[in-house]
Every structure is written in C-alpha cells, then in structure tokens.
Amino acid sequence: MIKTPSITRLLFFSITWFVIACSDDNNPPPVVEKVLVESVKIESRTAQQLKTLVQFSGRDIDPSIMKYNVNTYRVTYKTTYKGDEIVASGVIALPFTTDQVGMVSVQHGTIVQQTDAPSAQGAGSFDLVVYAAMASSGFIVVVPDMIGFGQSKNIFHPYYVEEAIAQAIVDNVRAAAELAEDDDVSFNNRLFLAGYSEGGYATMAAHKAIEAEPIKDIDLVASFPAAGGYDIQAMQHYIFNQDQYPQPYYLAYVARSYQLYYEKSGLLADFFNEPYVSRIPNLFDGITSAGNINVQLSNRMGELIREDLRLNLDTDTRYAYIRNAFAENSLTDWAPSIPMYMYHGQQDTTVPYENSVTTYQKLIANGTSAETLKFIPLPGKDHTTGIDPYIDDVIKKMQQLK
Known part of the structure; x- marks a missing residue:
C-alpha cells in the first residue's frame, strides 16, 4: 500500500524549506563573472x-x-x-x-x-x-x-x-x-x-x-x-596660443578620437583646415609612425587649425560639443x-x-x-x-x- 503524506507534514516541510531558502545566511554569494x-x-x-x-x-x-x-x-x-x-x-x-x-x-x-x-x-x-x-x-x-x-x-x-x-x-x-x-x-x-x-x-x-x-x-x-x-581644456588653450607646436599629431589624435567616440562626423572639418581634414582619417592606421604623421600635418597652428575655431571655441554655440567633450574628459x-x-x-x-x-x-x-x-x-x-x-x-x- 502506498502511503500518502499528511497535509500537516507537507505544510511543515514546505514552510521549513521556504524559511531555509529565504535565509540571508544560506544565500550563496553573488557570482562575480570572470574577465x-x-x-x-x-x-x-x-x-x-x-x-x-x-x-x-x-x-x-x-x-x-x-x-x-x-x-x-x-x-x-x-x-x-x-x-x-x-x-x-x-x-x-x-x-x-x-x-x-x-x-x-x-x-x-x-x-x-x-x-x-x-x-x-x-x-x-x-x-x-x-x-x-x-x-x-x-x-x-x-x-x-x-x-x-x-x-x-x-x-x-x-x-x-x-x-x-x-x-x-x-x-x-x-x-x-x-x-x-x-x-x-x-x-x-x-x-x-x-x-x-x-x-x-x-x-x-x-x-x-x-x-x-x-x-x-x-x-x-x-x-x-x-x-x-x-586638464584637456587647458591643453587646448595652450596649443591654440602657440605659433608653432612640435607634436601636432597629438591634437589630430584627440580630434579623431572624439570624432569617432562621440560620433560627430563634422568635427574634423570644424577643427582643421584643408588639406588636413582629408588627410587625418588615413594617418592613424596603426602602421604610420608619430613622426611620419607629424610630417603630413603642420606645426604652425595658424595653418593647421581653423581661425574661427581658434578665436571662438570658448564662446560660439556651434562649438559647444567640442567644449563639452574637452570638459567631460578633463580630470579636474x-x-x-x-x-x-x-x-x-x-x-x-x-x-x-x-x-x-x-x-x-x-x-x-x-x-x-x-x-x-x-x-x-x-x-x-x-x-x-x-x-x-x-x-x-x-x-x-x-x-x-x-
């Protein structure tokens, strides 16, 4: 003859299991995913x-x-x-x-x-x-x-x-x-x-x-x-105020990085003069050296950077997205x-x-x-x-x- 558990026993085991399962002391620690x-x-x-x-x-x-x-x-x-x-x-x-x-x-x-x-x-x-x-x-x-x-x-x-x-x-x-x-x-x-x-x-x-x-x-x-x-904003002010800067690839690197990261397709055209706007995307190919990138740019800031940007970056609403990117990534x-x-x-x-x-x-x-x-x-x-x-x-x- 098959014995059927009483309702009382079923209720007791159900309550006991529920209490154990819900106890903080018995909860397994959260699994930390391996990287x-x-x-x-x-x-x-x-x-x-x-x-x-x-x-x-x-x-x-x-x-x-x-x-x-x-x-x-x-x-x-x-x-x-x-x-x-x-x-x-x-x-x-x-x-x-x-x-x-x-x-x-x-x-x-x-x-x-x-x-x-x-x-x-x-x-x-x-x-x-x-x-x-x-x-x-x-x-x-x-x-x-x-x-x-x-x-x-x-x-x-x-x-x-x-x-x-x-x-x-x-x-x-x-x-x-x-x-x-x-x-x-x-x-x-x-x-x-x-x-x-x-x-x-x-x-x-x-x-x-x-x-x-x-x-x-x-x-x-x-x-x-x-x-x-x-302080990227201060770096920008420093470079913009130089007649010549010996490492122009730094500036092009930041601009290209922000163009792609923030998906701002017009950033290079807002930032640089031609022919540099057209050159920069092909310079950072993982093969060309920093020295050779510099050769393809200009160390004369008036020639490399658009004059309107140099004069109005801090105030013109057109350039607010560039100001915001510089501010967002400055560690100050x-x-x-x-x-x-x-x-x-x-x-x-x-x-x-x-x-x-x-x-x-x-x-x-x-x-x-x-x-x-x-x-x-x-x-x-x-x-x-x-x-x-x-x-x-x-x-x-x-x-x-x-």
Whole structure:
C-alpha cells in the first residue's frame, strides 16, 4: 500500500524549506563573472638575469630588490566599450614566489603603431625586461595595451577619453588577479597605478574610477601619474596660443578620437583646415609612425587649425560639443582621497608643466589635502628626459609603500 503524506507534514516541510531558502545566511554569494579569457607565456626570467640586465641599463635601481624569478604572459580579457562587451589585451608579469605580493598597473604613453603595443613585444624586448624587473621586486605587473591596440585593434583608440581608458585598466587589473590565483601567486590585494604622458592621464583616470567604484577585494594604495595633460581644456588653450607646436599629431589624435567616440562626423572639418581634414582619417592606421604623421600635418597652428575655431571655441554655440567633450574628459572635477603623487618635468613644453601645476591646484581646491596629493617637480627635465627619473623614483616609493 502506498502511503500518502499528511497535509500537516507537507505544510511543515514546505514552510521549513521556504524559511531555509529565504535565509540571508544560506544565500550563496553573488557570482562575480570572470574577465580573463586567455593567457600565453611569452618568456621566463631568473632574478639573477634581471639584476644583470638592470645593472647594464644604467638605471638608478638597487638590483638587490630583485628577488624572484618571473613569468611574463600575453593576456586577453573582457571589458566594455561604449556599453558593449569586447575583448582587450595586455601583458602581465608574475613573480614566482609563495610570499604575498602587491600589484602595479603600468599605463604606457602615447602610441600610434600596433607594433608598439605591450602585447606585441616579443621575448627579449627591453620593455618586457623592465616589466619583469618590477615583478621580480615583489609585484604582479599589469600593462594594458589599451583599447584600440592588440586584440581590440579594430576599434580606434579612445585617446584621452576618460571612461573608456579607465574601464580597460580596471578590467585588466581584475584579469591579473585571476591569473595570479590560477598560478598560485599570493596577491595581498594592494594595488598601485603608474604611467607617464598619456599613461599619466590614464593613471589618474583609473584612480578616479576606482575611488568612485572600488574593485572587489582590491585596495588602491597609491597612484603615480606623470606629465599627463589632465586638464584637456587647458591643453587646448595652450596649443591654440602657440605659433608653432612640435607634436601636432597629438591634437589630430584627440580630434579623431572624439570624432569617432562621440560620433560627430563634422568635427574634423570644424577643427582643421584643408588639406588636413582629408588627410587625418588615413594617418592613424596603426602602421604610420608619430613622426611620419607629424610630417603630413603642420606645426604652425595658424595653418593647421581653423581661425574661427581658434578665436571662438570658448564662446560660439556651434562649438559647444567640442567644449563639452574637452570638459567631460578633463580630470579636474574631483578630489582624490587615496594618496597620489604627481610628477612633471619643469622644462616640458610638449605637455606643459603648468598643466600639472593647475590640475594640482584645482584638486586641492576641490578638497584634497596636501597630505594626500603630492606634487613632485622634475627640475631641468622635459617630456623625454623626465621619464627615467620618474621611473626610478616611483620604484623606490612603491618599495616603501608595499
């Protein structure tokens, strides 16, 4: 004879199941989607090899800080661009150790050629040696290609577009944490950010984004942005007021980036004179070098830029969309609460020293304390010669803070 459960028993079990299912203590934690897609080892280096290479390089870095052997990987990871999921790429260097280690994300400066992307560097390249040397001192080193290079080369690089740049960095950091876990590297959850020129801008953009929305289980300790042109409106005023500017491709790069990102088809025609309006779309092809792009432009601002724009950009409603794009991507509307060390060469006229000075002043005026935000001038250094002393000092500071 088949026994039928009583209504009372059914009700009891139903209520019990409902209470258990609805209990906060028994709810599984939300699933965090993985972002790492693939990792491929590029090379391995011993600590001794790295010490020797750094000593030969002449850098002011104590070789004794390099303790660990390092594996360097080319990685792909998921990120978002204008609301759509895409796959981006970068380089991650992992120290081979059971000790707990920190992480540093290093943002590269302005590049236009696909062969200059970090993930395009082959085994033995000096760039990979530098990343491995940093990793050997006790850091997981993350180097995003940035959207527009490597795996995402079908997208035009969003040059000086705050949101897109910051998101690619944040997701590469997440991918690095996943790779470290997969390789049994113990990450202590302490993150640093560093970068020079566009990399300085990208570093500050990522710092701002992480303060606004922290990365789960990762604590930003400090950032080190350098020579970044953070105030794009001020950069525009500076360049427009020059009779000659030695790097006109910077201006064309920003304009082409904003034209495509904001889908403003008439931006180049509003900005430049012919024949430059017609030339610019074909110059940023991922093959032509920055020097050769400059040759196709003019370093005379009166010849390159439309006179009406130079005179009326700040006031004419016709150009409001350009003003708004510059304002939206200028990093002067916030107040960092996590330590930031800003660097800039005092003789820099490519990205003018004054741009960092006024950005620093604006962030202080916004409420950041001078204890949190430090400004470090590099006396006698320009945009090129400021790089080495910046790198050397950042490595020392990270060793102290890690």
